[in-house]
Amino acid sequence: MAKIRVHALAKELGISSSDLLKVLEKINIQAKSNLSSLDEEEVSKVKKAIKSEKQPTKSKSTQGKKTSAKDGQAKKTIDQPKKNKEKSSHHQNTSKKQRDLDDKTSGDGKKKESKKSPQKPHQQNEAKKNKPVDNKKQDKATSQAHKKAGNNGKPATGETNNVNDQRRKKRRPHKTGKTAREKQKQKEKELREKENTEIKIQAPISVKDFAEEIKTPVAQVITKLMGLGLMMTQNESLDEDLVILLGDELGKEITIEEPEEAESIEESYNLDYEDNPNFLKSRPPVVTVMGHVDHGKTSLLDVIKKSRVTEGEAGGITQHIGAYMVNVGNKKVTFLDTPGHEAFTAMRLRGAQSTDIAILVVAADDGVMPQTVEAINHARAANVPIIVAVTKIDKDTANPERVYQELSEYELIPEAWGGDTIMVPVSSKTKEGIQELLEMILLVAEMQELKANPNRKAVGTVVEAQLDKGKGPMATILVQKGTLRFGDSIVSGQAHGRIRAMLDDKHRNVKKAGPSTPVVVLGLNEVPNAGDQIYAVEDDKLAREIAEKNIAQNREEKLSASNKVSLDNLFDRIKEGELKDLNIIVKADVKGSVEAVCQSLLKLSNEEVKINIIHQGAGGINEGDINLASASNALVIGFNVRPNINALDLAKEEEVDVRTYRVIYDIINDVKAAVSGMLDPDIVEEVTGRAEVRQTFKLPGRIIVAGIYVVKGKMVRNGRVKILRDDIVIHEGDIASLKRFKDDAKEIATGFEGGLGIENFNDIKEGDVLECYILKEIKKEL
Numbered sequence: 181m182a183k184i185r186v187h188a189l190a191k192e193l194g195i196s197s198s199d200l201l202k203v204l205e206k207i208n209i210q211a212k213s214n215l216s217s218l219d220e221e222e223v224s225k226v227k228k229a230i231k232s233e234k235q236p237t238k239s240k241s242t243q244g245k246k247t248s249a250k251d252g253q254a255k256k257t258i259d260q261p262k263k264n265k266e267k268s269s270h271h272q273n274t275s276k277k278q279r280d281l282d283d284k285t286s287g288d289g290k291k292k293e294s295k296k297s298p299q300k301p302h303q304q305n306e307a308k309k310n311k312p313v314d315n316k317k318q319d320k321a322t323s324q325a326h327k328k329a330g331n332n333g334k335p336a337t338g339e340t341n342n343v344n345d346q347r348r349k350k351r352r353p354h355k356t357g358k359t360a361r362e363k364q365k366q367k368e369k370e371l372r373e374k375e376n377t378e379i380k381i382q383a384p385i386s387v388k389d390f391a392e393e394i395k396t397p398v399a400q401v402i403t404k405l406m407g408l409g410l411m412m413t414q415n416e417s418l419d420e421d422l423v424i425l426l427g428d429e430l431g432k433e434i435t436i437e438e439p440e441e442a443e444s445i446e447e448s449y450n451l452d453y454e455d456n457p458n459f460l461k462s463r464p465p466v467v468t469v470m471g472h473v474d475h476g477k478t479s480l481l482d483v484i485k486k487s488r489v490t491e492g493e494a495g496g497i498t499q500h501i502g503a504y505m506v507n508v509g510n511k512k513v514t515f516l517d518t519p520g521h522e523a524f525t526a527m528r529l530r531g532a533q534s535t536d537i538a539i540l541v542v543a544a545d546d547g548v549m550p551q552t553v554e555a556i557n558h559a560r561a562a563n564v565p566i567i568v569a570v571t572k573i574d575k576d577t578a579n580p581e582r583v584y585q586e587l588s589e590y591e592l593i594p595e596a597w598g599g600d601t602i603m604v605p606v607s608s609k610t611k612e613g614i615q616e617l618l619e620m621i622l623l624v625a626e627m628q629e630l631k632a633n634p635n636r637k638a639v640g641t642v643v644e645a646q647l648d649k650g651k652g653p654m655a656t657i658l659v660q661k662g663t664l665r666f667g668d669s670i671v672s673g674q675a676h677g678r679i680r681a682m683l684d685d686k687h688r689n690v691k692k693a694g695p696s697t698p699v700v701v702l703g704l705n706e707v708p709n710a711g712d713q714i715y716a717v718e719d720d721k722l723a724r725e726i727a728e729k730n731i732a733q734n735r736e737e738k739l740s741a742s743n744k745v746s747l748d749n750l751f752d753r754i755k756e757g758e759l760k761d762l763n764i765i766v767k768a769d770v771k772g773s774v775e776a777v778c779q780s781l782l783k784l785s786n787e788e789v790k791i792n793i794i795h796q797g798a799g800g801i802n803e804g805d806i807n808l809a810s811a812s813n814a815l816v817i818g819f820n821v822r823p824n825i826n827a828l829d830l831a832k833e834e835e836v837d838v839r840t841y842r843v844i845y846d847i848i849n850d851v852k853a854a855v856s857g858m859l860d861p862d863i864v865e866e867v868t869g870r871a872e873v874r875q876t877f878k879l880p881g882r883i884i885v886a887g888i889y890v891v892k893g894k895m896v897r898n899g900r901v902k903i904l905r906d907d908i909v910i911h912e913g914d915i916a917s918l919k920r921f922k923d924d925a926k927e928i929a930t931g932f933e934g935g936l937g938i939e940n941f942n943d944i945k946e947g948d949v950l951e952c953y954i955l956k957e958i959k960k961e962l
């Protein structure tokens with residue numbers, strides 16, 4: 181169970197937060213406020229304490245006891261149908277999904293299942309709505325069930341009990357019955373009142389909207405916030421905790437409403453669904469090699485790749501497609517070729533998600549380094565088992581023991597040391613340990629019992645994608661479920677098409693590819709995004725329809741993120757007007773690099789400079805890119821690509837800055853520098869001096885000028901002043917005029933007198949102190 185806040189638990193227990201806090205104090209659980217969190221153990225202690233507090237009162241009255249027993253029974257009768265309802269609604273969801281697909285693929289008997297428990301849609305909604313069942317709803321349901329039991333001629337078994345309860349109730353002495361009824365009525369009344377006062381709010385919410393929701397003047401809310409030490413305007417936003425806190429302060433019962441999650445396009449088309457376990461078959465493991473720069477990932481992958489060639493397989497030459505399969509004995513292992521650069525972190529994370537086993541490469545002569553730790557975290561976040569390959573053991577400086585020692589700090593302990601992490605010392609140079617590593621992979625895979633249903637429409641991940649001059653968009657796909665076949669209609673994000681050629685990792689034509697197999701497909705109308713899912717669907721029409729929906733959704737998201745102005749976001753947009761935007765167009769050789777460059781660049785955005793990638797794509801820099809850059813005052817960054825001649829000419833003409841790189845670090849460094857140049861420098865006030873106001877003069881136009889005497893430092897014409905009255909700053913403003921006698925002065929030094937006027941301020945008084953200062957800029961480092 182996750183932690184629960186005091187106020188939420190109080191609500192659950194039907195007591196006030198302050199009462200709960202008292203209970204907590206009594207049982208020595210520290211909780212500062214109703215926003216404090218309690219863990220599972222603490223919650224059960226609280227419940228126990230409350231229960232034991234209630235117990236004696238109940239036992240005093242046998243009548244009370246009876247009522248509660250009855251209530252318990254009534255609850256049971258309600259719980260039963262509810263459970264059934266929920267179960268069948270869930271069942272229906274699954275069966276609907278499966279029915280749709282299984283109708284199209286091999287029959288698996290799901291139709292029968294769905295017929296077994298026909299449910300009306302509203303019942304399904306009902307079950308959804310009632311989850312999780314809270315006391316209030318349960319009470320409501322109880323009274324509904326009572327009604328039902330009374331009117332219905334054929335009640336269900338549970339309901340029969342309910343009827344009996346009612347009969348028993350009727351037989352009881354009149355007085356007791358009345359009290360119980362009255363109690364019930366009172367309860368219902370309280371419930372109704374509670375429902376009326378309870379306000380549902382989705383956080384974050386602006387102060388103004390919050391005030392509207394709770395029907396309280398916004399000024400009152402702002403005052404309350406001030407009371408809490410928070411100076412907020414009506415357009416500023418309140419987070420969940422503040423909403424609850426304000427609710428408590430203002431005596432409003434507020435529940436935080438979770439925003440409803442819209443169904444994704446994948447969900448609405450049922451593109452991916454759980455397979456019936458009976459149809460699952462073993463599949464090869466998918467392995468990713470991770471680790472620090474230069475620790476030997478590429479060499480290890482190469483030596484493994486070559487090992488299969490020397491095994492005498494047909495095809496021979498290994499082409500880079502981003503993934504490949506290796507035979508280990510009579511079994512197969514799929515390797516994802518992950519780039520080792522830090523900037524590819526995003527891709528690696530995705531890689532780990534389509535991965536079953538992570539090989540953590542640690543060089544025996546270098547030990548655990550920052551990216552080693554990062555890789556460990558990624559593998560753990562993706563819940564992927566780690567096998568450590570201690571590389572470069574052929575080197576004189578190799579010290580595997582040190583690596584084991586360092587890894588144990590990250591809870592990776594070798595089996596030899598009593599841990600459970602498989603660690604294999606290897607050398608890509610001498611090939612020592614490589615075979616053992618492959619066998620270990622199979623061993624771990626075996627324990628994982630990796631399975632997939634090969635007899636369904638394929639679902640896979642785009643591992644790499646690029647535009648080939650002659651062949652058009654090419655995508656390397658790792659099939660995860662089902663079998664991808666030549667001629668299949670496919671869709672991935674905005675790209676769709678029909679497979680007109682399918683190649684394996686040795687660039688041989690293949691007709692089909694089952695789970696865990698990497699293949700290159702041709703036939704998509706555009707280059708899909710690396711890391712996106714790809715689906716085989718019924719026909720071209722459906723593939724196009726889904727892609728169009730994705731395009732529309734993307735457009736909508738972009739619009740709502742950038743252009744749409746409403747009263748709600750007006751303030752934000754005005755504020756954004758103060759932001760400096762750095763618009764960038766990113767072009768790179770392959771989609772994976774495009775994504776990596778974009779991710780790194782976006783990370784450079786900060787409060788003052790916003791980086792907008794206004795366009796990105798795989799391929800050379802063309803005239804279209806330059807035109808777009810010119811129109812939107814953008815910089816063009818090319819990674820491993822160059823502009824064509826026309827684009828180069830146009831860029832010169834339009835004065836568009838086009839920069840091309842071969843190393844990602846250089847891009848980041850250059851942009852970082854550009855960004856720091858654009859940063860608003862830190863502004864500090866430098867006090868130049870102080871003066872006393874000895875006299876005031878009225879000038880024509882009701883302007884008041886102060887006759888001053890400089891007591892310290894100097895007053896400077898281009899400075900600003902703080903007007904201090906009894907050491908309190910009553911105003912701050914620019915100096916409008918500074919004079920020595922009748923002449924304008926640049927500055928007036930200590931011990932001299934002069935006249936000083938302040939911009940838009942005439943309330944200057946004798947005895948005021950003027951502190952003069954200038955604003956100084958300090959360049960900020962990123």
Ligand SMILES: Nc1nc2c(ncn2[C@@H]2O[C@H](COP(=O)(O)OP(=O)(O)OP(=O)(O)O)[C@@H](O)[C@H]2O)c(=O)[nH]1
Nearest residue numbers: 473474475476477478479520521571572607608609
């Ligand atoms: N002696 C020895 N050198 C190795 C071994 N493995 C890799 N190297 C060398 O270490 C250097 C880096 O190896 P790579 O395979 O490029 O390392 P990487 O982790 O892929 O590097 P990045 O792609 O830059 O992250 C190269 O000079 C390799 O020749 C090994 O087992 N023994």
